[in-house]
Amino acid sequence: MLLTIDISNTHTVLGLYRGTELVHDFRIESSKGRTADEMLVLLVSMFELRGVAPADVTASVLASVVPQLTDPMIAACEHAFGRAPMVVGPGTKTGMPILYETPREVGADRIVNALAAFERAKGGVIVVDFATATTFDCISPKGEYLGGVIVPGIRIGAEALFTRAALLSRVPIALPTKVIGTSTEQAMQSGIVLGYVGLVDGMVRRIKEELVFPCRVYATGSLASPVAEACARIDEVLPDLTLEGLRLLYERNKS
């Protein structure tokens, strides 16, 4: 089986593939201080809980946007599976031209998403990934990565609001029943969630106006719900897009 590992700023998501089928997936906190030994315990224990022996993992592939967690995860994989993971980085063959002024700056997760999205859409596509940041990535009909947009994520924005505004207390991030709130709780729920729906739909509209080709719009990421479902301009929500991209990348680079 192939283990795919996506280390993001908030969560680390792991997916186990048998062939092209995702058979297990689990997530752990991207706690910045985690050691290699801790990571090893977590990996092996999560496998055991699902009845998977570490020996069944024949290969692993990793993309990380958290530098301090990359080496501990590599070490944990080496120990658990007897071989180092393939690490997605500037040298990785993606088959996708990166039309970025500074290709090394593009987060590994964004390239991985772009790859999986283009494979699925077989044409122009925008990927919206909802996590600590919400990223919008644009791929041309020829499969070129064109760049994108980075917005503060819905949760960190809401947390900043709860912390910084003296009279505002915490509200759950859920779709409100109406846009014009008649209590401070309702007003915040409307502003945080419907405000973000407006932001995403408006961003997609403006991106499409600038790109001259038609494109599909996919959403992914741990915070996609409940915003993505409410966005009129998102065509599909694909929770496993990043893992899928890691699998594709591994297939293209394994020889």
Next chain:
Amino acid sequence: MPRAAPNASTTTSVGGGVDEQPERQVLVVADVGNTHTVLGFFEGAVLIHQARIESARGRTEDELHMLLRRIVALTTRERLAVVGAAVGSVVPVLTEPTIKGMRAAFGVEPLRVESSMDVGMKVVYDDPRTLGVDRFANALAGYERAKGAVVIVDLGTATKFDCVAADGTFLGGAIAPGMRIAAEALASRAAKLAGVPLVRPKKVVGRTTETSMQAGILIGWAAMVDGMVERMRAELGPAMVIATGGLAPLVQRDAASIDLLVPELTLEGLRIAYQRSVGVR
């Protein structure tokens, strides 16, 4: 010590001007916000001077007394005779110190503006006491300007949307995170993303991390404003859209829904609340 004004024994002259200049009688309003406290000086309905201080949570009334007196003397050459004062605060720990500081600095009893007061605007809110007074003031001034249904967008620490119906009834609104605090949160939480200057990039689709983030923040918040206004108008019917707040100029170009930018809207609302509650027409 306060200098006694020769022609108005009940007022305190606080301006930095020379004695030969005629005194101008002013109302001072203080808008105590989460980031800044803005002081507005109105001669009648005209805002003739403004000053801004940090809303530092630990400030004492003595500090505020000194600061308020000196800031006026040092920021204007006019001789101002303070004839009234009003405070609207959304920072409870600063409300009393600001009222006492203004009383000491200007020699008048400040009116504490609250959303539950009756100044001729019907408020539909579950508990009007919990409506932030900045939103109440914005609604008062916004309706006065629009003379009809209005959506007010205040871009500051938070991004606030408030709706007033054609008949002048306050209907409620929405509160979203402010663009600057969200941008700061992103820079501090994402390991590879640093803070960027809030300058609009030329294109929406960025080809560097910096321009991608700038588009996300500036064009993203403009999109949020347009989207919320569209949803609110669907419930409210046709309405004018007035933007205010320190960050409003940054999104105005991209937010097509904004009809008018009025930076001093909150101050204006506090003035209207004061004048209506003391019976000045």
